[in-house]
Amino acid sequence: MNAPTPVPIPTELSIHPGPALLSGIDAGSSLATHRAQYGDLPAVSLPALLESVDSLRMRGRGGAAFPFAIKLRTASQGRRPVVVVNMSEGEPASAKDSALAMTRPHLVLDGAVATARALRASTVHVILPGDRPGVVEAMQDALAERRDKVRFQTHQADPVFVAGQARAVLELMAGRPNLPVTAWAPEAISGHKGRPTLLSNAETWAQVGRLVLVDEGHYRRFGTDTEPGTTLMTFTGDGVPQVKEVEFGTRIRDVLPPGFAGRPALVGGFHGAWAPWHTLASARVSVDGMKSLSIPLGAGVVVSPPQCPVTFTSRVVDYLAGQSARRCGPCLNGLPALAEALRAVSSGRGGTARVEELAGVVVRRGACAHPDGTVRLVRSLLATFPGEVAAHAEGTGCGPALEEAS
Structure with missing residues (x-):
């Protein structure tokens, strides 16, 4: 019998307003509210999008921090590509993609649609979680509001930890068991039905969406010169998980919930690493900086459990x-x-x-x-x-x- 998760799948979330992705969330999550804040989704060419994400050193927010420009450029070569929004969020301690689904679904979808248009992809596949019904409902409501010239196709992942792994997602899309398989080429080269597949998690697509809607200069208002922008983080302790949007370069101790102070924490989720308090207190939110401290940012999860x-x-x-x-x-x-x-x-x-x-x-x-x-x-x-x-x-x-x- 499989052991239960030591961190329950969240049914409640505390989502804090933020400077960029989570700005204005109190106004609601409808398409009308989203368009009132950001305006219509502009057309963006593939060269322009590549130049922006490369200049910003935009990295994926799913955990590996892989440069998005490399995936985009690779997927653009060869046959017409496939675009995938991965919202399976199999990591129980993570809730950032769930937070986006409930507050900023159209920012996620704008990023995927703008990229699909630039790539001349006809379909955007959306992978929904199998154990978070609130997220499924929120995304289905958002998709029903859209009138884009691309087709959306949804798939529901199995409620298992590895269901969100890239090859597991491709297996799900192919109608096979939603589990990882060995692959000899990245999905950006050979993915769904052998076609180049650009697969990223919800926060990555939301970052792309905001970039397209506000331009590169505005995007650079937050973060640092070497790591522009923000990232979402989930703080899980013995209460309701909290999701916060944090600028790169921010001291981690400045955004920790009160109960986390003075305690060690698991950083990066269940595949992450432990950090003693003195390390956590001095660290800043940074992919490279945290890696140098052996506490990878990963998917932005910080867990302070009540047990030792x-x-x-x-x-x-x-x-x-x-x-x-x-x-x-x-x-x-x-x-x-x-x-x-x-x-x-x-x-x-x-x-x-x-x-x-x-x-x-x-x-x-x-x-x-x-x-x-x-x-x-x-x-x-x-x-x-x-x-x-x-x-x-x-x-x-x-x-x-x-x-x-x-």
Whole structure:
């Protein structure tokens, strides 16, 4: 039986107004309200769009931070491409795409439509989550308002962690099980039905939409010279998750909810890394800057759990072990064994040697990145909280080591 998620799928959200994507959200989410704020969607040529996203160093907001210009340029070469809006949001601790669906659906759709026009793509595929009915309803309402000269086709993802992985999405669109498969070429080269496929998450499309609607100069009013713009972040603790829009360059401590202060946090989601408080307090929101601190921004998730890091990580790895595609050895056998080894440490029934051995066996050998992300989480626990891990392994449980690491 699969372990339940240690962070429940949010049914309630606290969405804060922001400087750009989330500006004016109190006025409502209808198409009429959206057009009153931004005006009609202008036509943009492919060269102009490429120049803007390249100049801004715009990166995808799905977790990998891959340069959007490279994906766009690659997808524009060859056969007529496919455009995909991925709103599956399989990461339970993330709610930013959900927040956009409920407050700014037309900013997301404008980004996809403008790009589809530039690419001369006839259809925009929208992947909806299988476990967030409020998001599905909000997007269906938004799509019903549109009168674009492109066709929208919706697909509903399975309620599993790996359902939003790019190849899993393509499998869903092809009518096959919504699970990752091995691929020998990026989807921007060969994706849906062998055609170049430009697949990005909702926030990436919203960023493109705002860029097209307000121009590059206005977009640069926020952020830094090297990282213009903003990013959405989800803060998940023991209350209602909060979604905030944050300018790049902002100190993370300045946007944390009050209950997060002084505590370590898991940054980047379930495939992310642990950060002690002194690291979190000094870090700024930055893809490159946070990577240098070994706390990747990822999908912009910051989790401050009520449990100690060892207990919480063990629960996360239990969950991740049950969320794999089960199509390769590292997922089928390696992750359950890793989960059991970490569970033994957490409950005082074993040391870390087995955990470290299995992490070395699993990493970089899977058919997708799911095993690698799980190993990243486990290794960050061992490196960040050695005293607390040792206390658990010895059977003394949560103790002073947590405070020392904080």
